Each structure stands twice: as C-alpha cells, then as structure tokens.
Amino acid sequence: xxxxxxxxxxxxxxxxxxxxxxxxxxxxxxxxxxxxxxxxxxxxxxxxxxxxxxxxxxxxxxxxxxxxxxxxxxxxxxxxxxxxxxxxxxxxxxxxxxxxxxxxxxxxxxxxxxxxxxxxxxxxxxxxxxxxxxxxxxxxxxxxxxxxxxxxxxxxxxxxxxxxxxxxxxxxxxxxxxxxxxxxxxxxxxxxxxxxxxxxxxxxxxxxxxxxxxxxxxxxxxxxxxxxxxxxxxxxxxxxxxxxxxxxxxxxxxxxxxxxxxxxxxxxxxxxxxxxxxxxxxxxxxxxxxxxxxxxxxxxxxxxxxxxxxxxxxxxxxxxxxxxxxxxxxxx
Amino acid sequence: xxxxxxxxxxxxxxxxxxxxxxxxxxxxxxxxxxxxxxxxxxxxxxxxxxxxxxxxxxxxxxxxxxxxxxxxxxxxxxxxxxxxxxxxxxxxxxxxxxxxxxxxxxxxxxxxxxxxxxxxxxxxxxxxxxxxxxxxxxxxxxxxxxxxxxxxxxxxxxxxxxxxxxxxxxxxxxxxxxxxxxxxxxx
Numbered sequence: 001x002x003x004x005x006x007x008x009x010x011x012x013x014x015x016x017x018x019x020x021x022x023x024x025x026x027x028x029x030x031x032x033x034x035x036x037x038x039x040x041x042x043x044x045x046x047x048x049x050x051x052x053x054x055x056x057x058x059x060x061x062x063x064x065x066x067x068x069x070x071x072x073x074x075x076x077x078x079x080x081x082x083x084x085x086x087x088x089x090x091x092x093x094x095x096x097x098x099x100x101x102x103x104x105x106x107x108x109x110x111x112x113x114x115x116x117x118x119x120x121x122x123x124x125x126x127x128x129x130x131x132x133x134x135x136x137x138x139x140x141x142x143x144x145x146x147x148x149x150x151x152x153x154x155x156x157x158x159x160x161x162x163x164x165x166x167x168x169x170x171x172x173x174x175x176x177x178x179x180x181x182x183x184x185x186x187x188x189x190x191x192x193x194x195x196x197x198x199x200x201x202x203x204x205x206x207x208x209x210x211x212x213x214x215x216x217x218x219x220x221x222x223x224x225x226x227x228x229x230x231x232x233x234x235x236x237x238x239x240x241x242x243x244x245x246x247x248x249x250x251x252x253x254x255x256x257x258x259x260x261x262x263x264x265x266x267x268x269x270x271x272x273x274x275x276x277x278x279x280x281x282x283x284x285x286x287x288x289x290x291x292x293x294x295x296x297x298x299x300x301x302x303x304x305x306x307x308x309x310x311x312x313x314x315x316x317x318x319x320x321x322x323x324x325x326x327x328x329x330x331x332x
Numbered sequence: 333x334x335x336x337x338x339x340x341x342x343x344x345x346x347x348x349x350x351x352x353x354x355x356x357x358x359x360x361x362x363x364x365x366x367x368x369x370x371x372x373x374x375x376x377x378x379x380x381x382x383x384x385x386x387x388x389x390x391x392x393x394x395x396x397x398x399x400x401x402x403x404x405x406x407x408x409x410x411x412x413x414x415x416x417x418x419x420x421x422x423x424x425x426x427x428x429x430x431x432x433x434x435x436x437x438x439x440x441x442x443x444x445x446x447x448x449x450x451x452x453x454x455x456x457x458x459x460x461x462x463x464x465x466x467x468x469x470x471x472x473x474x475x476x477x478x479x480x481x482x483x484x485x486x487x488x489x490x491x492x493x494x495x496x497x498x499x500x501x502x503x504x505x506x507x508x509x510x511x512x513x514x515x516x517x518x519x
Contacts, residue, residue: 110363112360203367
C-alpha cells in the first residue's frame with residue numbers, strides 16, 4: 001500500500017508561500033492603500049470577534065464560546081466575522097463617509113484550491129455610487145494594480161441565456177432540470193427539488209468557469225432570489241443591483257448598491273432564518289445593531305468585497321491559495 | 333460503519349454509493365460567491381475500476397465502506413477457485429475467477445498478492461508488480477539479434493501471452509511487469 005502525504009509533519013513550520021510571493025503581497029497591499037488614499041477613502045478597522053453573525057444560510061461562521069462572567073452570567077457564543085459588512089455599515093450610518101478596510105474573514109468548512117477558512121478581504125463603500133459607478137471603481141483599482149484596462153460587463157440574465165439557452169428567472173422547472181442534467185455531470189436533479197440549488201449548480205459548475213478568460217468580466221443584476229444585501233435593480237424588476245467580478249473563471253469580488261430599507265432588511269433576515277430551519281441549520285439572531293443603524297439611516301452607497309488572496313493568485317500567476325498565504329490550512 | 337461528510341472526503345477514503353464500494357480519487361470544493369456550496373468528487377468503483385464524477389451538496393453524508401487491504405500468499409488453483417493464505421495466521425481465503433480477472437494469468441504459486449476485502453469478501457486481487465515465469469512456447473531465438481527491435485509472441489507457463497524480443501530462447505525465464513503485461517528482461 002502507498003500512503004501519500006503532501007507535506008511531511010516536520011515541514012509544517014515552513015511558510016507555504018515563497019518569500020518572493022510574500023514580498024509581492026506586501027507590494028500589492030501598499031498599492032491598494034495608495035489607491036484609496038488618493039481617492040480620499042478612509043481606512044477603518046472593525047472587530048474580528050463579534051457578538052452577532054450573519055443569517056445567510058450558505059455562510060457558516062466559526063463560533064467562539066466565551067467564558068462566563070464573575071457575576072455568573074450565562075456563557076455567550078460569539079463569532080469570528082465572515083465579512084466586515086455590518087460593522088462598516090454602522091460606521092457609514094454614523095457619518096464616516098466613504099471607507100475601506102483590509103481584514104481577515106473566516107468561513108467554516110470552506111477549503112480548497114481557492115477557498116480557505118481564514119482569508120483576507122478588501123471591502124469598501126462609496127457614498128452616492130450606484131452599481132455601475134462601483135464597477136467603474138473596481139475596474140480603476142484593477143487598472144491601477146495591473147496597468148491594463150480591459151474589463152467587460154454582461155448582465156446575469158444575458159450571461160445565463162448565452163450559456164444555457166434558458167432564462168434563469170422565467171425558465172420552467174422542466175427546463176431547469178434538463179439544463180442541470182445536461183450541464184452538471186454526476187448530479188441527480190430529482191434527488192433534491194430546489195430551483196435555487198439548481199441555479200447555483202448550473203452557475204458554479206457550468207457558467208462561472210467560463211467567465212473572465214478574455215480579461216476581467218463583471219456580471220451584474222442577479223436574480224432577486226440571490227439579492228443578498230442589494231437593493232432592487234433600477235433596470236430589471238426581476239433582479240437586484242448586485243454584481244460579481246470574474247477573472248479566469250474565478251470570482252474575485254461581489255458588490256451591491258446597498259439596501260438601505262430597514263423593513264426590507266428585517267424581512268430578508270427572517271426569510272434567511274426560515275430557510276435555515278428548513279435546512280436543519282442553527283438560526284442566527286438578526287444583528288440588532290445593524291438594524292438600528294439602518295433605522296437611524298444608512299446613506300445612499302454602494303459597497304464591494306474583493307478577495308485579496310485570489311487577487312494575488314491572478315497578479316502572480318499562481319494556482320493555489322497556500323502559495324500566496326504565509327501559513328494557510330494545516331500550517332496555521 | 334461510520335458515515336462521512338463531504339468535508340471529510342480525502343483521496344483514498346472508501347464510501348458506499350448506489351450500494352457499491354468506491355474510493356475517493358479527488359475532491360474539489362465549489363461554491364458560488366453567495367449560495368449553495370458543492371463538492372465535486374471523482375470516485376473509483378472498487379468492483380469495476382470505473383472512475384466517475386459525482387457532485388454533492390457540501391455537508392451531505394455518505395456511508396463508509398468496510399474495505400480492508402491485506403497481503404496474502406497465493407497457494408494454488410483447484411480448477412474453480414484460487415486459494416490464498418495469510419502468512420501469519422495461516423487463515424485461507426478462496427477467490428473466484430470474476431474477482432481474479434487478469435491477476436490469474438501471472439500466478440504460479442508462492443507470490444505475495446494484495447487482496448481487497450469488502451465486508452470480509454474479496455473484491456480485487458493485485459499480483460506483484462514483477463513476476464518471473466518460464467516460457468512454455470515461442471519461436472526459436474534469433475542468435476545475436478539484439479538490435480532490430482522486432483518482437484514475437486511467447487506463451488508463458490501460466491498461459492499468458494507476452495511480446496518478447498526476437499533473441500529470446502524458448503528455454504529462458506523472463507521478468508514481466510504485471511501492470512503493463514510487458515517483457516522487462518531475461519531472468
């Protein structure tokens with residue numbers, strides 16, 4: 001019998017990334033800060049460990065039990081943040097103006113060539129920007145970092161129709177099922193009837209890998225079911241003002257023209273928790289501080305999160321996240 | 333038997349799917365930015381050797397397969413079954429022709445083989461990588477012809493047919509690579 005171990009235990013003290021990769025990483029972070037300094041965007045820091053997490057059923061936070069207090073108060077569970085979005089929106093509501101942050105984020109159970117439990121996010125918000133203006137801003141940042149400007153844009157519906165011949169919003173169940181069978185080998189569509197999962201399957205297996213091969217490609221106006229924290233699109237009533245950026249088949253950024261309506265936000269959190277119950281996942285308290293900030297008033301803004309580690313793969317022509325992170329995965 | 337979640341799928345893990353035992357070859361985590369995460373898994377059927385791709389929802393669980401790999405010594409063939417012995421416990425196991433498959437044509441006796449057991453039943457036999465066999469029949473050797481690169485068929489003592497160089501004599505013993513079925517050298 002042969003046993004393969006990609007890394008000997010004794011080698012795990014060494015960084016997985018070369019020193020050249022780590023120097024290039026530092027250089028990229030400096031260039032990002034220079035871009036935002038020049039644009040007058042304020043750098044901020046928000047907590048990594050927080051009392052509340054996100055309701056999104058597809059995101060699992062790392063739970064961190066807190067010791068009980070001397071007064072005998074019950075032990076509380078806190079969470080490592082999965083994105084700095086809620087805390088940054090509280091700053092925006094408090095009058096910060098446009099802000100950016102480079103921080104660690106943590107997502108349970110995510111590991112692979114392009115996924116790590118602990119990773120680095122660049123997240124920023126621009127007052128008065130809409131979806132299209134923020135895509136311009138992301139394209140400008142990429143041009144600043146790479147020296148080339150060649151990004152293109154397609155709406156999600158156009159991209160989906162181009163790739164499958166069907167419309168993601170209006171396709172019948174039968175059409176979607178047939179598309180899953182045709183495009184995703186090894187998946188039995190009847191094993192699980194769920195349109196949202198069928199769309200995710202087709203998009204992540206058959207469409208996303210084809211995007212951004214002729215330069216960066218923005219996909220915008222996602223179906224409302226995938227709105228997350230975006231407001232409704234002004235151009236397509238079935239869609240939300242949400243975009244993602246793909247390069248070489250890999251998603252590297254996700255942005256919204258932000259939802260500012262507190263009542264709508266409460267309804268989406270409740271729907272997330274209903275979905276969590278249906279899936280047998282633990283419910284998560286809707287973050288009352290975010291909701292209070294929305295009640296107080298979030299200024300009109302657009303925000304985006306960009307995966308720094310994935311960006312570094314592209315800039316350095318590397319394949320695996322552990323090649324750009326000093327101590328990823330087992331080495332942590 | 334234990335159950336395994338998709339995030340425990342590692343290369344070599346043995347699992348049950350559609351009532352067959354499979355080995356995980358490769359496991360790739362696939363996730364849209366916002367939405368359902370999947371594991372795209374390549375698996376090899378331990379009964380047929382066929383490799384297929386399956387997609388699971390991340391967090392789905394499957395039953396583990398009770399697979400054991402052991403090294404046993406081949407004893408003899410009684411005309412119907414091939415008999416193997418555990419060299420430490422002397423326990424014997426018999427294996428039918430459908431499981432022996434190609435392994436049968438390389439064995440004369442005493443070889444140490446790797447057997448795969450599923451729920452204690454043999455499902456695969458792998459012979460040693462190299463075996464040494466006598467020739468039963470081949471055309472006479474062309475003395476001195478070591479350069480032309482021509483080959484001729486040789487029937488080995490086990491019945492296996494191997495392509496050999498023209499200079500090989502019918503009295504030679506040959507070393508053969510069982511993974512490719514190719515002649516390696518005279519032994």
